[in-house]
Amino acid sequence: MAQFQLKSLRDLFVVVAHPPDPDSQLVIQQFERIGCRTEAAWPIPRDLPPSTDVIVAAIGHDHHKALKTSLKRAGSSRPDVIALADYENPAMLELMLDLEALAVISKPVRPFGILTNLVVARNLSITNKTLLARIRRLESRMEGQKKIAKAKSILMETQAISEKDAYKIIREQAMTKRISIDEMADAVIYAHDLLSGRTNDP
Amino acid sequence: MASVLQSEPISVGVLFSETGITSVVEKTQRRAVSLAIDEINANGVAGEFELKPVFCDPASDPKRYAAEAERLIAQGVRFIFGCYMSSARRAVLPIVERAGALLFYPTLYEGFEFSANCVYSGAAPNQNSLMLADYASEHFGGRHYFVGSNYVFPYESNRIMRDLLTARGCTVLEERYISLDPSADDVAHIVDEIDRLKPDAVFSTVVGEGAVRLYQQYALQDQTRARSPILSLTTGEPEVEEMGADAAEGHFTCAPYFSSLPGSANQRFVTAYRSVHGAHAPLSACTEAAYFQVYLFAEALRQGGPDHILQNLPVVEFGAPQGRVRVDRSTQHTFLTPRIGRVNASGTFDVVYDHGIPVRPDPYTVEPEESGWSRFVGSLR
Numbered sequence: 001m002a003q004f005q006l007k008s009l010r011d012l013f014v015v016v017a018h019p020p021d022p023d024s025q026l027v028i029q030q031f032e033r034i035g036c037r038t039e040a041a042w043p044i045p046r047d048l049p050p051s052t053d054v055i056v057a058a059i060g061h062d063h064h065k066a067l068k069t070s071l072k073r074a075g076s077s078r079p080d081v082i083a084l085a086d087y088e089n090p091a092m093l094e095l096m097l098d099l100e101a102l103a104v105i106s107k108p109v110r111p112f113g114i115l116t117n118l119v120v121a122r123n124l125s126i127t128n129k130t131l132l133a134r135i136r137r138l139e140s141r142m143e144g145q146k147k148i149a150k151a152k153s154i155l156m157e158t159q160a161i162s163e164k165d166a167y168k169i170i171r172e173q174a175m176t177k178r179i180s181i182d183e184m185a186d187a188v189i190y191a192h193d194l195l196s197g198r199t200n201d202p
Numbered sequence: 203m204a205s206v207l208q209s210e211p212i213s214v215g216v217l218f219s220e221t222g223i224t225s226v227v228e229k230t231q232r233r234a235v236s237l238a239i240d241e242i243n244a245n246g247v248a249g250e251f252e253l254k255p256v257f258c259d260p261a262s263d264p265k266r267y268a269a270e271a272e273r274l275i276a277q278g279v280r281f282i283f284g285c286y287m288s289s290a291r292r293a294v295l296p297i298v299e300r301a302g303a304l305l306f307y308p309t310l311y312e313g314f315e316f317s318a319n320c321v322y323s324g325a326a327p328n329q330n331s332l333m334l335a336d337y338a339s340e341h342f343g344g345r346h347y348f349v350g351s352n353y354v355f356p357y358e359s360n361r362i363m364r365d366l367l368t369a370r371g372c373t374v375l376e377e378r379y380i381s382l383d384p385s386a387d388d389v390a391h392i393v394d395e396i397d398r399l400k401p402d403a404v405f406s407t408v409v410g411e412g413a414v415r416l417y418q419q420y421a422l423q424d425q426t427r428a429r430s431p432i433l434s435l436t437t438g439e440p441e442v443e444e445m446g447a448d449a450a451e452g453h454f455t456c457a458p459y460f461s462s463l464p465g466s467a468n469q470r471f472v473t474a475y476r477s478v479h480g481a482h483a484p485l486s487a488c489t490e491a492a493y494f495q496v497y498l499f500a501e502a503l504r505q506g507g508p509d510h511i512l513q514n515l516p517v518v519e520f521g522a523p524q525g526r527v528r529v530d531r532s533t534q535h536t537f538l539t540p541r542i543g544r545v546n547a548s549g550t551f552d553v554v555y556d557h558g559i560p561v562r563p564d565p566y567t568v569e570p571e572e573s574g575w576s577r578f579v580g581s582l583r
Contacts, residue, residue, distance in 0.1 A: 006568045033316055033533055034566045111316045115566070 004123035010035040012122070013051055017041045017067065018058040018084050026109040027056055027084065034115055044070055052079040054121065056105065059085045059095050067099065080125040082117055084109075144182040151185035154192045211254040212508055214239070214499075215274035217284025217294070218492075222262025223383055224286045224410040226440045230485060231308060231492035232257070235283045237475055238496035247497065249504035260284075262410075264293040275301040280508065283496060286488065287409070288312065288354050295320060304511060306499060308491035310435060310457070312358035313565040321515065322535040323495040323527075324488065325458055327362050328564040330435050333540040334405075334456035335366035337555055338433055343402030344372040347430070349392050349416070352379040356407035359435065363405055365569060375399050384412045389419045397426045404432045413437050414445040421449040428452075438486025439550060447549030457487035458538035459524040460551040468523035484549075487524075491536075494522035498529060526560060535563030 014036045018024040024040065031038040039049060044066040048055065052074070057067055071078055083101035085092060096104065102121035105114060148170065155166035174184035218232035219225045239253045256279055260266035267290040274282060275297060282298065283306045285291040291307055298305045299319045310324035338346070346367055350356025356379065364374050376395065380388045393416070396404055408416050413436065420427055432453040439461060442450040461472050461484075471493060476483050502514035516531035528537045537560035543551025 009568055029532065030316065035564075111318065115314070 004119060004126050006119065009118070012036045012053045012118075013049070014038045014054045014056060014118075015041045015049055015052045015079070016056045016084075017044050018056065023084070023107050023109045024058075026111065027105065027114065030109075030111045030114045031056075031118075033111070034118070036118075046070055046073065048074055048079065051077070054082060054118065055079045056082045056084050057099060057101075059083050059087075059092055059099075061091075061095070064095050064098070071099070080121050082121050144185070147182060147185040147189065151188035154188055158192070209250050209252075211252040212248075212281065212503065213254045213256055213277070213279045214496075215271070215279045215282035215284065216255050216257045217260060217267060217270055217274070217282050218286070219262040220259040223412075224262045226410055226414070226444050227436075227438070227486060227488050228262070228286050230440050230483075230489040231284075231286065233479055233483075234475065234485075234489045234493035235496055237478065238493045238500075241474070242496065242500045247504065248500040251500075251503050251508070253496075253500065258284075260290065262287075262290075264289045268293040268297060271297045275303060280304065281499065281511070282306065283308065283492065283499075285309065291320075306495045308495050309488050312355045312362075313567065314358070315565060316533060318512075318534070320534060321495065321498075321512075321529060322533075322563070322565070323491040323498070323529075324536075325435070325538055325540070326535055326563045326565040326567075327359065328567045329458065329538050329540050329561050330456045331359060331362050331366060333542060333555065333557060334433055334435065334454075335363060335370060337454075337456070337542050338403055338405070339367060339370035339372055342431065344370075345375055345399075345401045346372055347375050347396055347399060347401035347404045348377040348407075349396075349404060350377075350379050350407035351382045351384075351409050351412050353382060355409070359407045360405070375401050380408065380412060380416075382410065382412060384408075384415060386415070386419075389415045392416065393419045393423060393426070396420070396430060397423055400426070401430050404430050406432050406434050407436070409436050410441075413441050417441075417445045417449045417453065438488065439484030440486050440489070442545055442549045443482075443484040447545065447547060450545040450549065451547055453545050454542055454554070455545075455551065456540060456542045458540055459485075459487040459490040460541060460543045460553055461485040462543070462550050462553060463524060463541075465523070465525070467521045467525075471523040482549075490523050494520055494524075494527055495536075497522070498527070528560075530563050533563050533565055535565050537562055 014031045016024055016028050016038065019042055020040065028038050028040060044063050048070050081099045081101045083096045083099065083104045085096060085104050086107040102124045103117040105117055151170055152163055152166040155161060155169060156163060170184050170188065171181060174181045216232055216235050218228035220229060236255060239255050242248055243252050256274060258270040260270045267285065271282060271294045280303045282303060285294055285307050286309050288311050294305055295317050299317060303319060305320045306323065307320055308323045310330060313326045348360050350360055360377055367374060376399065378392055380392060406416065434455045437455050438457065475485060497520050498515060498518050501518040501520060502511045506514040515529045519526055519528045525539050530537060539560050540557040541553050542555035544554050546552050
């Protein structure tokens, strides 16, 4: 499993989205001590500063929508969220969950623990991304297996050949045409649908 | 305007161990604080304020440090000078933080800490490990052996040193830990292993009594000792005196201060200290840090009174025995000048490397390499 490299801490760009007050000041100062590039952003901008890695966000109803919007607009470069919380009642916890916060800094802010939260959040984020990529890979592999099975059964039925031979044909054709076995299986399925007059809905 | 010495004396806690495993160094820190307070009061360095020391002996036990800190706070003390081991500092800080008091901590440590209620005047890793790694890789071979006392400072120091040496193409043969109060067997086992592995140098983060026993046992192995010098961040004259100069000769320490440094400020300090405690009384970087931080405090006190110490500290620059020092506002750690000394036959250090200018403290550096040199070497002005 990929792990967060402590050495990369100083490459992080942290945005603190919290009304300016002594607590947010302490947070900014501590991230600066740690050596991260740090910027305050309040009110919450429609677009977060480019290449924001981590956003430390105030939790509250007033600006929740704005925060959600700017996170959504960041798309695939959505930063990791660390919540800066002063209540732990369920209404506030719901907001925090809705932001998919990976760590929480609680108020009143103490410098101790901020580094730990940052490291935990980054590690979770990397783990999540790795797992997601793996799930996508497995899904597409499963999809491919299904297609190959279908293409094989078409060939077995129409050509009256064994499963082994059917696979061999698909593989050889894929090699000659320099395409993947998946793609070849697709071609077989499309061709069959076409010849048998069916639409090629999946 | 108030005239001189009209204010109530300012009580300052002096929290160093007179007994126990780290008393070797802490005794000198206590004496240095005491000396500084006497000088400051005699010369009116703190202006209208007089400093009144309140001494405690926490006996090298973190629980006792906490108890003594509680006692000081209960007496109304708001400023404490003290602590050597990280475990003691961590025990005292929550108490100091709760009370809104201030701890002056005059000891090198492993970094990765900031408390608004602490002023750190010992070296952070970017002010010693980096220079020691450079020196070790240039002057000794590439095979190193690590031994440390079993607590937080050695673990983090070794992590850093391993990174630094590896980046310089060196290898670490073994990384061993022994108890803070090691038995003769523990120490003999380490020395045997070094004898067998024949490293080019031994990086030791063994502290206090343990260091005394390690160097003494090591001295019995003539060949090994000649081949593999011990490199340390902590071993200073107090430890050397305890173990005997003949056991320490030829080994190296990286620190911001050695008593052999030139300069009139150091002359004055050494003379004053030794006139009270003996012509050969040992001094280390921890002793000097304990001394100059009282001066930094006194100057900040003079400038803005007891309620604005932290605001005023970063603007105070003091000609300490090691040279100019100043507290960095952002980290509350101190600009210090790194040096490397080699123990000579008389038990003092010959300076073999001098960084020449104060280095900005960078307590959160994971990799001193990329951030160290160019980014954080800065002169005071």
